[in-house]
Amino acid sequence: MINYTNTAIVELKSQIFEQFDVRVLLKREDQNHPFISGNKWWKLKYNLERALKDGHSTLVTFGGAYSNHLYATAAAARELGLNSIAVIRGEETLPLNPTLSFVKAAGTQLYYISREAYRNKAAPSFIQQLHDRFGNFYLIPEGGTNALAVKGCAEWAKLVKEEVDFDYLCLPVGTGGTMAGVIEGLNESSRVMGFPVLKGAIFLEEEIKKYTFKNNWELVYDYHFGGYGKITDELIEFIIQFEKQFNVPLDPIYTAKMMFGLIDLIKKQYFHQRSTILIMHTGGLQGRAGFNF
Numbered sequence: 664m665i666n667y668t669n670t671a672i673v674e675l676k677s678q679i680f681e682q683f684d685v686r687v688l689l690k691r692e693d694q695n696h697p698f699i700s701g702n703k704w705w706k707l708k709y710n711l712e713r714a715l716k717d718g719h720s721t722l723v724t725f726g727g728a729y730s731n732h733l734y735a736t737a738a739a740a741r742e743l744g745l746n747s748i749a750v751i752r753g754e755e756t757l758p759l760n761p762t763l764s765f766v767k768a769a770g771t772q773l774y775y776i777s778r779e780a781y782r783n784k785a786a787p788s789f790i791q792q793l794h795d796r797f798g799n800f801y802l803i804p805e806g807g808t809n810a811l812a813v814k815g816c817a818e819w820a821k822l823v824k825e826e827v828d829f830d831y832l833c834l835p836v837g838t839g840g841t842m843a844g845v846i847e848g849l850n851e852s853s854r855v856m857g858f859p860v861l862k863g864a865i866f867l868e869e870e871i872k873k874y875t876f877k878n879n880w881e882l883v884y885d886y887h888f889g890g891y892g893k894i895t896d897e898l899i900e901f902i903i904q905f906e907k908q909f910n911v912p913l914d915p916i917y918t919a920k921m922m923f924g925l926i927d928l929i930k931k932q933y934f935h936q937r938s939t940i941l942i943m944h945t946g947g948l949q950g951r952a953g954f955n956f
Protein backbone atom coordinates (compact mmCIF):
# COMPACT_ATOMS: atom_id res chain seq x y z
CA MET A 664 0.00 0.00 0.00
CA ILE A 665 1.08 3.61 0.36
CA ASN A 666 4.09 4.52 2.40
CA TYR A 667 3.61 5.68 6.00
CA THR A 668 6.00 7.13 8.57
CA ASN A 669 4.88 7.16 12.19
CA THR A 670 4.99 10.69 13.56
CA ALA A 671 6.04 12.28 16.82
CA ILE A 672 3.85 13.60 19.58
CA VAL A 673 5.50 16.73 20.97
CA GLU A 674 4.62 18.87 23.94
CA LEU A 675 4.14 22.58 23.26
CA LYS A 676 5.51 24.61 26.11
CA SER A 677 4.49 28.17 26.76
CA GLN A 678 3.86 30.54 29.60
CA ILE A 679 0.17 30.73 28.77
CA PHE A 680 -0.28 26.98 29.00
CA GLU A 681 1.58 26.99 32.29
CA GLN A 682 -0.46 29.88 33.61
CA PHE A 683 -3.75 28.13 32.86
CA ASP A 684 -2.33 24.79 33.95
CA VAL A 685 -2.99 22.77 30.80
CA ARG A 686 -0.72 20.36 29.00
CA VAL A 687 -0.76 20.72 25.20
CA LEU A 688 0.46 17.89 22.99
CA LEU A 689 0.73 17.98 19.22
CA LYS A 690 0.59 14.93 16.96
CA ARG A 691 2.81 15.90 14.02
CA GLU A 692 0.79 14.01 11.42
CA ASP A 693 1.85 16.63 8.88
CA GLN A 694 5.05 14.58 8.72
CA ASN A 695 3.54 11.16 7.93
CA HIS A 696 4.15 11.34 4.17
CA PRO A 697 5.73 14.01 1.96
CA PHE A 698 2.67 14.34 -0.32
CA ILE A 699 -0.23 12.40 1.22
CA SER A 700 -0.08 14.24 4.48
CA GLY A 701 -2.04 14.41 7.71
CA ASN A 702 -5.61 13.22 7.80
CA LYS A 703 -5.68 12.72 4.03
CA TRP A 704 -3.45 9.67 4.35
CA TRP A 705 -5.94 8.05 6.72
CA LYS A 706 -8.96 9.07 4.68
CA LEU A 707 -7.47 7.47 1.59
CA LYS A 708 -6.06 4.32 3.20
CA TYR A 709 -9.13 2.04 3.02
CA ASN A 710 -10.47 3.67 -0.12
CA LEU A 711 -7.28 2.80 -1.97
CA GLU A 712 -7.30 -0.70 -0.54
CA ARG A 713 -10.88 -1.15 -1.76
CA ALA A 714 -10.10 0.26 -5.21
CA LEU A 715 -7.18 -2.15 -5.64
CA LYS A 716 -9.11 -5.14 -4.28
CA ASP A 717 -11.92 -4.47 -6.71
CA GLY A 718 -9.43 -4.34 -9.56
CA HIS A 719 -9.85 -0.70 -10.47
CA SER A 720 -7.15 1.04 -12.47
CA THR A 721 -8.62 4.56 -12.31
CA LEU A 722 -9.61 6.91 -9.48
CA VAL A 723 -12.02 9.80 -9.90
CA THR A 724 -12.43 12.46 -7.26
CA PHE A 725 -13.61 16.06 -6.80
CA GLY A 726 -12.37 19.30 -5.34
CA GLY A 727 -11.66 22.99 -5.62
CA ALA A 728 -8.49 24.44 -7.13
CA TYR A 729 -6.64 24.55 -3.79
CA SER A 730 -7.81 21.20 -2.46
CA ASN A 731 -5.45 19.23 -0.21
CA HIS A 732 -7.56 16.20 -1.05
CA LEU A 733 -6.89 16.49 -4.80
CA TYR A 734 -3.20 16.91 -4.07
CA ALA A 735 -3.07 13.84 -1.83
CA THR A 736 -5.13 11.70 -4.19
CA ALA A 737 -2.91 12.60 -7.14
CA ALA A 738 0.16 11.58 -5.14
CA ALA A 739 -1.47 8.32 -4.04
CA ALA A 740 -2.47 7.43 -7.60
CA ARG A 741 1.08 8.05 -8.75
CA GLU A 742 2.50 5.92 -5.92
CA LEU A 743 0.15 3.03 -6.74
CA GLY A 744 0.41 3.31 -10.52
CA LEU A 745 -3.29 4.13 -10.92
CA ASN A 746 -4.81 6.52 -13.43
CA SER A 747 -6.61 9.40 -11.86
CA ILE A 748 -8.99 12.15 -12.81
CA ALA A 749 -9.64 15.28 -10.77
CA VAL A 750 -13.03 16.85 -11.35
CA ILE A 751 -12.43 20.50 -10.53
CA ARG A 752 -14.96 23.14 -9.56
CA GLY A 753 -14.95 26.14 -11.89
CA GLU A 754 -13.00 27.21 -14.92
CA GLU A 755 -9.36 26.64 -15.68
CA THR A 756 -7.10 29.55 -14.75
CA LEU A 757 -3.59 29.71 -16.12
CA PRO A 758 -0.90 29.52 -15.03
CA LEU A 759 -1.99 26.67 -12.78
CA ASN A 760 -1.66 27.35 -9.06
CA PRO A 761 0.91 25.25 -7.11
CA THR A 762 -1.73 22.69 -6.06
CA LEU A 763 -3.00 21.96 -9.55
CA SER A 764 0.51 22.11 -11.04
CA PHE A 765 1.46 19.30 -8.70
CA VAL A 766 -1.71 17.33 -9.43
CA LYS A 767 -1.11 17.57 -13.16
CA ALA A 768 2.60 16.76 -12.90
CA ALA A 769 1.69 13.65 -10.87
CA GLY A 770 -0.16 12.41 -13.96
CA THR A 771 -3.72 13.21 -12.92
CA GLN A 772 -6.05 14.42 -15.63
CA LEU A 773 -7.72 17.75 -14.82
CA TYR A 774 -11.40 17.93 -15.74
CA TYR A 775 -13.06 21.28 -15.11
CA ILE A 776 -16.79 21.66 -14.67
CA SER A 777 -18.92 24.75 -14.00
CA ARG A 778 -19.83 25.67 -10.44
CA GLU A 779 -23.40 24.87 -11.29
CA ALA A 780 -22.57 21.39 -12.58
CA TYR A 781 -20.32 20.90 -9.56
CA ARG A 782 -23.24 21.40 -7.19
CA ASN A 783 -24.86 18.43 -8.89
CA LYS A 784 -21.75 16.24 -8.83
CA ALA A 785 -23.16 13.48 -6.59
CA ALA A 786 -26.28 12.93 -8.74
CA PRO A 787 -26.46 9.50 -10.45
CA SER A 788 -27.04 11.18 -13.82
CA PHE A 789 -23.80 13.13 -13.48
CA ILE A 790 -21.84 10.07 -12.34
CA GLN A 791 -23.20 8.24 -15.38
CA GLN A 792 -21.89 11.02 -17.61
CA LEU A 793 -18.49 10.57 -16.02
CA HIS A 794 -18.62 6.85 -16.74
CA ASP A 795 -19.59 7.52 -20.36
CA ARG A 796 -16.57 9.74 -20.64
CA PHE A 797 -13.94 7.94 -18.54
CA GLY A 798 -15.14 4.32 -18.41
CA ASN A 799 -14.81 2.26 -15.25
CA PHE A 800 -13.42 3.96 -12.13
CA TYR A 801 -13.38 4.01 -8.34
CA LEU A 802 -15.11 7.13 -7.07
CA ILE A 803 -13.87 8.99 -4.03
CA PRO A 804 -16.29 11.75 -2.94
CA GLU A 805 -15.34 15.41 -2.48
CA GLY A 806 -12.89 15.86 0.37
CA GLY A 807 -12.51 12.08 0.46
CA THR A 808 -15.26 11.62 3.03
CA ASN A 809 -17.13 8.31 3.10
CA ALA A 810 -17.47 5.32 5.45
CA LEU A 811 -14.03 3.97 4.51
CA ALA A 812 -12.44 7.34 5.24
CA VAL A 813 -14.14 7.36 8.65
CA LYS A 814 -12.77 3.86 9.28
CA GLY A 815 -9.23 5.03 8.54
CA CYS A 816 -9.50 8.06 10.82
CA ALA A 817 -10.91 5.91 13.62
CA GLU A 818 -7.82 3.71 13.35
CA TRP A 819 -5.61 6.78 13.50
CA ALA A 820 -7.25 8.10 16.68
CA LYS A 821 -7.06 4.69 18.32
CA LEU A 822 -3.33 4.46 17.64
CA VAL A 823 -2.73 7.95 19.05
CA LYS A 824 -4.69 7.10 22.19
CA GLU A 825 -2.57 3.97 22.67
CA GLU A 826 0.53 6.16 22.58
CA VAL A 827 -0.59 8.85 24.99
CA ASP A 828 -3.53 9.65 27.25
CA PHE A 829 -5.46 12.92 26.97
CA ASP A 830 -8.72 14.54 28.06
CA TYR A 831 -9.43 16.49 24.88
CA LEU A 832 -8.58 15.96 21.24
CA CYS A 833 -8.74 19.02 18.94
CA LEU A 834 -8.80 19.10 15.16
CA PRO A 835 -9.87 21.39 12.31
CA VAL A 836 -13.01 20.41 10.41
CA GLY A 837 -13.95 20.70 6.73
CA THR A 838 -16.46 18.05 5.70
CA GLY A 839 -16.51 16.39 9.13
CA GLY A 840 -15.32 12.97 7.92
CA THR A 841 -12.08 13.04 9.87
CA MET A 842 -13.82 14.17 13.04
CA ALA A 843 -16.46 11.45 12.76
CA GLY A 844 -13.71 8.85 12.49
CA VAL A 845 -11.74 10.26 15.40
CA ILE A 846 -14.87 10.17 17.57
CA GLU A 847 -15.46 6.56 16.56
CA GLY A 848 -11.88 5.61 17.38
CA LEU A 849 -11.95 6.91 20.96
CA ASN A 850 -13.89 5.85 23.99
CA GLU A 851 -15.97 8.32 25.93
CA SER A 852 -13.19 9.24 28.34
CA SER A 853 -11.83 11.73 25.77
CA ARG A 854 -13.80 14.65 24.40
CA VAL A 855 -13.36 15.56 20.73
CA MET A 856 -13.47 19.25 19.81
CA GLY A 857 -13.78 20.17 16.15
CA PHE A 858 -13.11 23.64 14.79
CA PRO A 859 -15.02 24.15 11.51
CA VAL A 860 -13.25 26.36 8.98
CA LEU A 861 -16.47 27.00 7.06
CA LYS A 862 -18.79 29.76 8.13
CA GLY A 863 -22.19 28.73 9.47
CA ALA A 864 -21.42 25.05 9.04
CA ILE A 865 -24.30 23.80 11.17
CA PHE A 866 -24.88 20.99 8.65
CA LEU A 867 -21.80 19.34 10.15
CA GLU A 868 -23.79 18.20 13.15
CA GLU A 869 -25.93 15.95 10.96
CA GLU A 870 -23.01 14.93 8.79
CA ILE A 871 -21.04 13.64 11.78
CA LYS A 872 -24.09 11.85 13.19
CA LYS A 873 -24.33 9.86 9.94
CA TYR A 874 -21.15 8.07 11.00
CA THR A 875 -21.26 7.90 14.79
CA PHE A 876 -23.75 7.48 17.63
CA LYS A 877 -21.34 8.64 20.28
CA ASN A 878 -21.82 12.03 21.89
CA ASN A 879 -18.46 12.86 23.46
CA TRP A 880 -17.84 15.68 21.00
CA GLU A 881 -18.62 19.28 20.16
CA LEU A 882 -18.13 21.76 17.35
CA VAL A 883 -16.68 25.21 18.06
CA TYR A 884 -18.04 27.54 15.40
CA ASP A 885 -16.34 30.81 16.34
CA TYR A 886 -12.99 30.57 14.57
CA HIS A 887 -13.70 30.39 10.82
CA PHE A 888 -12.23 33.91 10.24
CA GLY A 889 -14.92 34.81 7.70
CA GLY A 890 -15.23 31.43 6.00
CA TYR A 891 -13.44 28.81 3.96
CA GLY A 892 -10.17 30.10 2.50
CA LYS A 893 -10.64 33.52 4.13
CA ILE A 894 -7.49 34.81 5.78
CA THR A 895 -7.16 37.94 7.91
CA ASP A 896 -4.08 39.93 8.92
CA GLU A 897 -4.66 38.79 12.48
CA LEU A 898 -4.47 35.15 11.35
CA ILE A 899 -1.28 35.72 9.36
CA GLU A 900 0.27 37.47 12.34
CA PHE A 901 -0.73 34.53 14.52
CA ILE A 902 0.89 32.01 12.15
CA ILE A 903 4.15 33.94 12.06
CA GLN A 904 4.22 34.20 15.85
CA PHE A 905 3.29 30.55 16.36
CA GLU A 906 5.93 29.29 13.95
CA LYS A 907 8.56 31.41 15.67
CA GLN A 908 7.57 30.31 19.15
CA PHE A 909 7.04 26.57 18.57
CA ASN A 910 8.90 25.90 15.37
CA VAL A 911 5.85 24.17 13.92
CA PRO A 912 4.43 25.26 10.54
CA LEU A 913 0.68 25.86 10.21
CA ASP A 914 -1.46 26.14 7.12
CA PRO A 915 -3.80 29.15 6.96
CA ILE A 916 -6.89 27.23 5.81
CA TYR A 917 -7.20 24.63 8.56
CA THR A 918 -4.60 24.15 11.28
CA ALA A 919 -3.95 27.85 12.01
CA LYS A 920 -7.63 28.57 12.62
CA MET A 921 -7.91 25.65 15.00
CA MET A 922 -4.71 26.61 16.89
CA PHE A 923 -5.90 30.19 17.21
CA GLY A 924 -9.24 28.99 18.54
CA LEU A 925 -7.67 26.55 20.95
CA ILE A 926 -5.31 29.12 22.47
CA ASP A 927 -8.18 31.58 22.76
CA LEU A 928 -10.29 29.00 24.61
CA ILE A 929 -7.39 28.21 26.94
CA LYS A 930 -7.15 31.92 27.80
CA LYS A 931 -10.89 31.97 28.45
CA GLN A 932 -10.41 29.11 30.91
CA TYR A 933 -12.53 26.78 28.88
CA PHE A 934 -10.50 23.75 30.03
CA HIS A 935 -10.37 22.59 33.62
CA GLN A 936 -7.00 22.79 35.31
CA ARG A 937 -4.54 19.99 34.69
CA SER A 938 -6.25 18.96 31.46
CA THR A 939 -4.22 17.31 28.74
CA ILE A 940 -5.15 18.48 25.26
CA LEU A 941 -4.01 16.54 22.22
CA ILE A 942 -4.00 18.44 18.92
CA MET A 943 -4.02 16.68 15.57
CA HIS A 944 -1.80 18.46 13.06
CA THR A 945 -3.81 17.45 10.01
CA GLY A 946 -1.17 18.62 7.51
CA GLY A 947 -2.26 20.77 4.58
CA LEU A 948 1.09 22.48 4.33
CA GLN A 949 1.11 22.19 0.54
CA GLY A 950 -1.42 25.05 0.72
CA ARG A 951 1.10 27.13 2.69
CA ALA A 952 3.31 27.31 -0.41
CA GLY A 953 0.93 29.69 -2.17
CA PHE A 954 1.26 32.35 0.56
CA ASN A 955 4.13 34.77 0.81
CA PHE A 956 4.56 35.30 4.51
Ligand SMILES: *Cc1c(COP(=O)(O)O)cnc(C)c1O
Nearest residue numbers: 731837838839841917945946947
Ligand atom coordinates in the same frame (compact mmCIF):
# COMPACT_ATOMS: atom_id res chain seq x y z
C1 LIG B 1 -9.02 18.18 4.45
C2 LIG B 1 -8.42 18.77 5.68
C3 LIG B 1 -9.16 18.90 6.88
C4 LIG B 1 -10.61 18.59 6.96
O1 LIG B 1 -10.94 17.24 6.94
P1 LIG B 1 -12.46 16.80 6.86
O2 LIG B 1 -12.44 15.34 6.99
O3 LIG B 1 -12.97 17.23 5.51
O4 LIG B 1 -13.22 17.49 7.94
C5 LIG B 1 -8.50 19.40 7.99
N1 LIG B 1 -7.20 19.78 7.93
C6 LIG B 1 -6.49 19.69 6.80
C7 LIG B 1 -5.09 20.17 6.80
C8 LIG B 1 -7.07 19.19 5.64
O5 LIG B 1 -6.34 19.12 4.51
